[in-house]
Amino acid sequence: MGHRFAELAFTATVREAQQAMGSRSSYAKMEQGADHHHRLGPRETDFIAARDSFYMASVSETGWPYVQHRGGPAGFVRVLDDGHIGFADFRGNRQYISTGNFRTDDRVALIMTDYPNKARLKLLGRVRELDAQSEALVTLIVPYYRASIERGFIVQIEAFDWNCPQHLVQRYTQQEIEQQMQPLREENRRLRAQLAASGQSRQSTLLPENTRREHTQKIRGTKMTHEQPRPPLPPFSRDTAIQKIRLAEDAWNSQDPERVSLAYTPDSRWRNRSEYVTGREQIRGLLARKWQREHEYRLIKELWAFTDNRIAVRFVYEWQDDNGAWFRACGNENWLFDDNGLMAQRHASINDVPITEAERKFRWPLGRRPDDHPGLTELGL
Secondary structure, eight states, X not given: OOBHHHHHHOOHHHHHHHHHHTOHHHHHGGGSSSOBXXXXXXXXXXXXXXXSEEEEEEEOTTXXXXXXXXXXXXXXXXXXXXXXXXXXXXXXSSOOHHXXXXXXXXXXXXXXXXTTTTEEEEEEEEEEEEETTOGGGGGGOOTTOOOOEEEEEEEEEEEEEEEOOTTOOXXXXXXXXXXXXXXXXXXXXXXXHHHHHHHHHHHHTTSOHHHHHHHHHHHSGGGOOOSOOOXXXXXXXXXXXXXXXXXXXXXXXXXXXXXXXXXXXXXXXXXXXXXXXXXXXXXXXXHHHXXXXXXXXXXXXXXXXXXXXXXXXXXXXXXXXXXXXXXXXXXXXXXXXXXXXXXXXXXXXXXXEEEOGGGOOOOSOSSSOOTTSOOHHHHTO
């Protein structure tokens, strides 16, 4: 028959229901002609590659259905060819209901939704499990995504159908909102700069030469700011660099995104791992997401090097994920400050190492590290 999804989903009782409700004649047309809707095309491939979550249904040996949400970075579901998709199974609550169900019934139903564009794709297939040692699992690994992979799943597509967008409510992720807002922020920044330059031009004609020169120096580069100075200020000495680092450590250990963000210029630029953000609003968003997933967070920072307005830092923090697993994150940061002591740039490279609870070294009560607690060098880190 024609539409493969209709062939599998429209059982005799379903067709009877369609007949009773008056929709059977229109759906009967789907069942004519050669087989179709069982091979993924460019539209389906692009749609699947853009998703960061989906819903997956399985059936147990007792006949009860189970629906599970699966999530990850956009693109974590891979289209392997026109008849197969695959994805890594990241560690979750460890109930393993879907995994167990698939071992007695390999049939699966997936629903993938693009909320901003009100589009929905339904897929039916059969699942094959890849264990953690399988070489094929390498193709499903998501670089830079900090999650433990327990297995992989390969789904042989039996049929798919594009669902009606009716009743789909448009929703946007924080990243999608940021992408929409970025051009507006850039325009706002450009207009503010033009306004400031226009005001300075008018003001300069009214100022004496010496006062005008001094005023021009103040607004050049990073010196033009309405922010209050945050001592210690550059140029740094070894002592003031260490002091600056300890203040940053204390702020981060508070796990308060608002407090942390105030140490940065309003347009501060970050690279944090593989994520790039600009400005305090995006910084607060990044930190809020970070501390939602990183529990029992404790951090120590240490001076590596410094110049007049730059500081290089190495740091280590320990944290626990939602499943109770412990990690030690080791990283390096490069900082650039403006004349008011606000950080204008932060570049951070970080690696996570799984540890056991017994291997933890940071055990002070949550919050500021006690003054008598050893630093990284003393701990041998």
